[in-house]
Amino acid sequence: MSGRLSDITAVITGSARGLGRACALAFAREGADLTLVDVPGRLPGVPYPLGSESQLRHTADLCRTAGAAVLVRQADVRDLTALESVVADATGRFGAVDVLVNNAGIAAPSGKAAHDIDVAVRGSFHGVLHTGNAVDTQFADFFRINSDDTFYRRDTFFFAPLI
DSSP: OOOTTTTOEEEEESTTSHHHHHHHHHHHHTTOEEEEEEOOSOOTTOOSOOOOHHHHHHHHHHHHHTTOOEEEEEOOTTOHHHHHHHHHHHHHHHSOOOEEEEOOOOOOOTTOOHHHHHHHHHHHHHHHHHHHHHHHTTOSSOEEEETTSEEEETTEEEEGGGO
């Protein structure tokens, strides 16, 4: 652990597995405090299993082993009230949210019905919108990383391939 992020608190959505877990571990190895968020169980209209509670706990254990202080919360990123509760818990534990990694999303497999695609688009869009708004209302300055290659720092928006 280098400690380059020792004064940073990050909220990472979709952190039970995959890219979210990888981000959580990278932040943990650099000394950040973490709030890990994933949706509990299955969602109606999603044709594949999502990250599980046990996978989320495993990510948290890996991050703790790397030296991070970790808070785990289950929430659907499409639910603004749930995300406001997550942010309140994170700030209660760590004092601030400095970085938001908006990784949660739902993929629509090709060839699926319009309803399935709508579930995916609404899930991803509302996830980014609600998670960002839940943090943005609490803090004047934070850095947001979205899994769609966009970055946001209060009042500034970047598209990753251009920077």
